[in-house]
Amino acid sequence: MIALLRRDLSLAVRAGGGFGLGVAFFLILCALVPFGVGPETSALQPIAAGILWLGALLACLLSLDRIFALDHEDGSLDLLATSPLPLEGAVAVKAVAHWITTGLPLIVAAPLFGILLHLPGAAIPSLLVSLLLGTPALSMLGAFGAAVTVGLRRGGLLLSLLVLPLYIPTLIFGTEMIRRGQDGGDTATPLLFLAGITAGVLALVPFAAAAALRVNLR
């Protein structure tokens, strides 16, 4: 599993753009928002939490189809399926690799972009914690979507249609947590919900994703 993780990470780094593109997309999105809604603090501050989460979510979505597509093309996915490592484990490792290459850079960059959007400093800790807890669920659900659509020729758009509704609960609790952090409210409830969703997703979705992969490899 560790070897697979290392392989995926080095592939993502050496292929170029693995780390960079997601963050660049995130930056562009955050830079475009003020043009759309106006540069005033009063306009940006109430929506900053939502924009940051949406940006992270869309940046994550962009790179989802790469989780399995390249391995499916060159046949290494078939090798993975026949290897002694259970396919569920392989799926989980690939989701972790996706999270490290896209989720983690987003989390590091998010406070900076929060300042761009006039997010108050008091909300930064809850921004970091909510992204840290929420993005692994995004990667894992994305791996499920990628597993379902891996064999399809027009999979990209379908992937977004399938995955985005699954992101709704994470998005709700993530933004709610930042909003409460911003107002100085109690962040424990959304925090617990977010952690619960992520834990449940990490535990159960690999099975669904592996089942979908087995169908597609048949």
Place this chain on the structure above:
Amino acid sequence: MSIWEYANPVKFMRTSGAVLPWVVAGAAVCTVTGLAWGFLTPEDYRQGSTVKIVFLHVPAAMMAINVWVMMLVASLIWLIRRHHVSALAAKAAAPVGAVMTVIGLVTGAVWGQPMWGTWWEWDPRLTSFLILLLFYLGYIALWSAVEDPDSAADLTSVLCLVGSVFALLSRYAVLFWNQGLHQGASLSVQSGERMSAVYRYPLYLTMLGFGLLFLSLLLVRTRTEIRRRRLAALQAREMRA
């Protein structure tokens, strides 16, 4: 005699063909009389004539949820026992469910405009119905995107299972996110909550009618799917010959 006998397409076709006219007739009678009766009910003292939308709105919304549950059960049967009729029934049900969801949303909007003063409000119930519609669309899109019918049935079944969990999760997550305008249940078995009998009986009748309507559409569409599958099999045989 067990229910699994109907997993045999020939047996299913014979039985459903015999039952279908009766179900269609029942659906027509219940829906038409229910709606006509509902139309002739007196006006509500607060809601005026808009109260009559309930006879379309509530049955459609009820079916929108029940169709998804039926698809979930059919998907489970397909995954566990691999009966093709079950997978085809789930496929046939999805567009009907999506249309029911749209009817629920549109009639709600038409009612909400004079009553709440807005076509749309990000109310938990409305929002979760919109999410349900998204799940239906994703499910239908996946069916049409996968070419091999067995793979399509497998993938959509897995999607239906995961989607059910998340549809339910979203249903309660949106409660947390926004407090609603939508009134609570007007009919509830547990709490004994009831609307006036004048509206209740026609509503029961339209609910029954929509249930039968769904059943007849489901049977027709499943029969079409089975025929389409047979046609494809015949064509494949001819290509080989």
